[in-house]
Amino acid sequence: MNKLYEDVFALARAGIWGDDISLSGESDWDTLYEKVRRSKLLPLTYKIASKHAQEWNIPDKVLDNWKHQSSAQAFNQMYKFSEIRKIISEGDKRNLKLIMFKGIGVAALYPDPNQRYSSDSDILVYKKEQGQAIELLQDLGYLSTEEGSKEHVPVFEKNGGVMYSKIELHDCLWEDYEGKQAEVLESLKLDAEDSLIRETFMGSEYYSLGITEHFIYQIFHIVKHLFFEGISLRYFTDISLFANKYKDKIDWQRVIESMKLLHYERFLDCIVAICKEHLNMSPDIPVTGSVTEEMKDLLIEDVLGEKDTSGNVDLYETINFLETYFMRASSVKESKFQQRRKQILPFPSELHERYSYAKKCPILLPIAWVHRIFFFVDYAIRGRKKGKNGTEAMKRSQTRLDLMKELDLMDTDKDLKKQKGTK
Numbered sequence: 001m002n003k004l005y006e007d008v009f010a011l012a013r014a015g016i017w018g019d020d021i022s023l024s025g026e027s028d029w030d031t032l033y034e035k036v037r038r039s040k041l042l043p044l045t046y047k048i049a050s051k052h053a054q055e056w057n058i059p060d061k062v063l064d065n066w067k068h069q070s071s072a073q074a075f076n077q078m079y080k081f082s083e084i085r086k087i088i089s090e091g092d093k094r095n096l097k098l099i100m101f102k103g104i105g106v107a108a109l110y111p112d113p114n115q116r117y118s119s120d121s122d123i124l125v126y127k128k129e130q131g132q133a134i135e136l137l138q139d140l141g142y143l144s145t146e147e148g149s150k151e152h153v154p155v156f157e158k159n160g161g162v163m164y165s166k167i168e169l170h171d172c173l174w175e176d177y178e179g180k181q182a183e184v185l186e187s188l189k190l191d192a193e194d195s196l197i198r199e200t201f202m203g204s205e206y207y208s209l210g211i212t213e214h215f216i217y218q219i220f221h222i223v224k225h226l227f228f229e230g231i232s233l234r235y236f237t238d239i240s241l242f243a244n245k246y247k248d249k250i251d252w253q254r255v256i257e258s259m260k261l262l263h264y265e266r267f268l269d270c271i272v273a274i275c276k277e278h279l280n281m282s283p284d285i286p287v288t289g290s291v292t293e294e295m296k297d298l299l300i301e302d303v304l305g306e307k308d309t310s311g312n313v314d315l316y317e318t319i320n321f322l323e324t325y326f327m328r329a330s331s332v333k334e335s336k337f338q339q340r341r342k343q344i345l346p347f348p349s350e351l352h353e354r355y356s357y358a359k360k361c362p363i364l365l366p367i368a369w370v371h372r373i374f375f376f377v378d379y380a381i382r383g384r385k386k387g388k389n390g391t392e393a394m395k396r397s398q399t400r401l402d403l404m405k406e407l408d409l410m411d412t413d414k415d416l417k418k419q420k421g422t423k
């Protein structure tokens with residue numbers, strides 16, 4: 001692993017555990033800052049950077065940006081948490097079972113919860129109470145928005161002046177999947193009512209997924225993001241903190257069995273191995289030993305390698321070049337010709353729901369191809385304006401396929417496909 005990546009991990013490790021670290025005064029701080037920013041770790045790492053700014057020769061401009069962005073993110077996170085506590089309180093008054101997952105359950109493990117910046121808050125509600133939950137949010141000043149909303153996840157926003165809160169209201173955990181993989185996910189029963197627990201966050205008691213269930217869900221969620229837009233290093237800090245905190249309460253046998261059912265066991269081994277080596281995850285966390293150095297290097301490169309200027313990892317690459325793989329979990333063992341054919345001229349069964357007319361009536365397939373080309377040309381133009389490069393995207397997509405192959409995440413038997421939301 002190169003020195004730049006080592007420095008990013010060192011800063012993250014210092015942020016979550018308070019480790020004393022030493023970085024070179026010759027570090028490329030402009031690039032290092034960008035890696036930390038895109039890893040969503042600015043608030044977590046500012047304190048250690050500020051403490052050693054003079055010793056490490058951090059340029060004033062870089063440190064000022066670090067301070068400004070960290071403060072802005074932390075303050076907005078405080079607002080989001082205050083909103084979540086209001087929602088929890090109001091939900092209790094109305095006897096609603098609002099299940100908080102990811103967000104506050106993980107943030108509570110950080111030295112300061114406000115240091116874990118997140119763009120939104122996730123709430124799971126059983127379908128029978130969804131209408132009441134929507135009414136609750138509206139009563140608290142939230143407005144529904146089409147942007148980001150899906151069939152099973154309506155999105156609500158509230159602007160508080162310079163502060164902002166976004167709620168994703170899930171009525172199921174697997175809204176992006178259908179087919180055999182969805183059946184496996186459902187069989188895990190991670191949201192079973194009798195497995196819910198009560199947790200406390202900043203004085204507010206709330207419903208959460210069970211500890212083992214929450215850990216399994218986090219791994220699933222990370223894999224999902226790896227598929228569709230890439231992942232940031234913050235997922236690694238989340239998992240390290242969660243595993244260390246609850247290592248004696250997590251049913252590891254159930255975790256391993258669940259990973260095998262999902263075909264995620266090699267990925268779990270890989271992320272755990274990386275966290276043990278670089279983020280002080282407990283050596284007691286079990287792995288099967290199926291991970292190679294190449295797998296770890298590929299995953300780290302995917303996480304910390306070059307990204308678009310927005311820092312939103314791989315959205316452009318994913319949409320243009322990997323869509324058909326995510327729709328059908330196509331085999332990465334296909335020939336280059338087969339891969340390119342699916343990217344350019346997919347069959348009806350390989351098309352996104354956007355082209356449902358061709359899926360229902362295959363004779364319209366040529367029209368769908370033209371439609372698809374126009375869509376991607378438009379997207380490419382907008383992408384180029386943001387500094388994105390189509391040629392690089394093609395290369396990145398092949399690298400992502402190689403990573404999927406190494407981690408055994410793409411299996412034609414899994415019938416994994418994205419329903420809605422992918423452009």
